[in-house]
Amino acid sequence: MDTQRPYSNVINQLREAGLRPTRQRIALAKILFEGGNRHVTAEMLHAEVQNAKMRVSLATVYNTLHQFTAANLLREIVVDSQRCYFDTNVSDHHHFFHEKSNLLEDIPEGQVEISALPQPPAGSEITRVDVVVKLSD
């Protein structure tokens, strides 16, 4: 099924990103990158490591999420002005947001098409275009 990563070596992935493969980073990276596309908050990820019987402090989860984001292993998504979501899919794509359950979901590639974009105001440059399709459930 998943032929992209016959045996995903999280340690090399971290090394290539210039991050020391510490016990904590390895644990988090495994959860994040060995299970397909994921959308997590710090609290969610922290709960997951705990469940896996590994001890990583919440502060380290926060730090690690930001380091991974800086290293382009994760992308930060803003949908809720109360918590931060991180997406393991760093390619260009958009999102569904389930407003009741606070769950974020990728919109399959190519299903959103933008046929017109505005000129950015003078002196500005477009960094990214984010589309969030909010869902009533």
Next chain:
Amino acid sequence: MDTQRPYSNVINQLREAGLRPTRQRIALAKILFEGGNRHVTAEMLHAEVQNAKMRVSLATVYNTLHQFTAANLLREIVVDSQRCYFDTNVSDHHHFFHEKSNLLEDIPEGQVEISALPQPPAGSEITRVDVVVKLSD
């Protein structure tokens, strides 16, 4: 120039929305609705009333912003996972977000066109589509 509201009567606006025109609500509504399209956070609005030498507590600013939103006088916009923005333009439109200055700006009507939208996942319904064009300045 602005012929839409020869003399904008904030008091009636509030009454029509089913909100008692209290001193505080009137002060906030004047700031919000008598100056064209505005994008504010609670803190920004609170600072503005203070500057106008009117006393409105921050808690009341928060309450009022939510009441106005519930009454469809404002719309809440999520662009920053740290603060809430409220837009006095409640019609369908999209936004520029200046990432350096944390400023939100309307994209003029019709300048964003979405030519394809995904099917919502089974059991869900699309509530709204938000497009945020992030700017590097």
Next chain:
DNA sequence: GTGTTTGCAAAGTGTTTGCAATTTA
């Protein structure tokens, strides 16, 4: 060994809440 990373607990944001005092109608 040396510099990096971690965990803790404390501090920091932005926001909400409980409740007595005040205001509106």
Next chain:
DNA sequence: TAAATTGCAAACACTTTGCAAACAC
């Protein structure tokens, strides 16, 4: 006067920070 609204201060949720101990190389 009855019901709605306000302001305060305390509580909250989420996130960041300072620093000593632990770890990676």
